[in-house]
Amino acid sequence: MRYGWLGGLACFGVNLFFAGVHSVFACSVCFGGASDDPANISLRNGVIFLLAVVLFVLAIFVKFFFGIRKRAKLLSDQS
Numbered sequence: 786m787r788y789g790w791l792g793g794l795a796c797f798g799v800n801l802f803f804a805g806v807h808s809v810f811a812c813s814v815c816f817g818g819a820s821d822d823p824a825n826i827s828l829r830n831g832v833i834f835l836l837a838v839v840l841f842v843l844a845i846f847v848k849f850f851f852g853i854r855k856r857a858k859l860l861s862d863q864s
Contacts, residue, residue: 819825
């Protein structure tokens, strides 16, 4: 560790500070905001879009590994 105990103490102090001001990072839903608020609708749409991107990338990985399995099977059948 480069900074030793002093760096660890500084990190702990920063984390302790931000743990005390948790309401600053909360969205309007946490405070009982309206669910039809444009900010909440766009936030929900953003989460759904990012989940779709993650699922798409995972599907590409699955397709890739099934392709590798198919090619390995073809190679083992030929020899």
